[in-house]
Amino acid sequence: MPTYKTREVRKALTSKLKCRAVERSKHTRFEVFDEDGTYLCQTFMSRGNKDIRVDIQSEMAGQLKVTKETFRGLVDCSVNRAAYLAEAKR
Numbered sequence: 001m002p003t004y005k006t007r008e009v010r011k012a013l014t015s016k017l018k019c020r021a022v023e024r025s026k027h028t029r030f031e032v033f034d035e036d037g038t039y040l041c042q043t044f045m046s047r048g049n050k051d052i053r054v055d056i057q058s059e060m061a062g063q064l065k066v067t068k069e070t071f072r073g074l075v076d077c078s079v080n081r082a083a084y085l086a087e088a089k090r
Contacts, residue, residue, distance in 0.1 A: 003051035003052055003053050003054065004051065004052045004057070004075050005051060005052075006045065006046075006048070006049050006050065006051070006052060007049075008075055009045065009052050009060075009075055010028075010045065012074050012075045012077075013030045013043070013045075013074075014030070016074055016077075016080070016081060016084075017030075017032055017074065017081055017084060018033075018081065019031055019032050020033070023047070024047075026046065026047060027044045027045060027046055027047060028044070028045050028046075028047055029042055029043075029044050030042060030043050030044070030045065032064065032088070034085055034089070035085075040065070040085075040088055040089070041063060041064055041065050041088065042063065043060045043063040043064050044060075044063070045060070057071060057072065064084075064088065065087075065088040066084060066087045066088055067087070070083075070084065070087055
């Protein structure tokens with residue numbers, strides 16, 4: 001499985017999932033809220049520019065309460081916000 005560029009993942013989280021990004025000194029926290037504004041989950045990403053390896057993708061998928069395949073679909077644009085929310089709320 002390929003790695004992703006940091007900017008690709010950041011864009012998917014902020015644009016597609018509409019995550020709120022909270023900048024910290026070393027990491028950025030991405031908070032996910034549903035349509036009603038209820039907090040669902042969060043994930044973290046280093047503020048550096050290294051590629052996101054497969055093991056980190058798996059960890060982020062778990063934090064976002066979805067499978068690795070769904071996470072990859074978010075970044076690859078084959079999964080939309082509604083499909084993500086349906087899986088994350090199960």
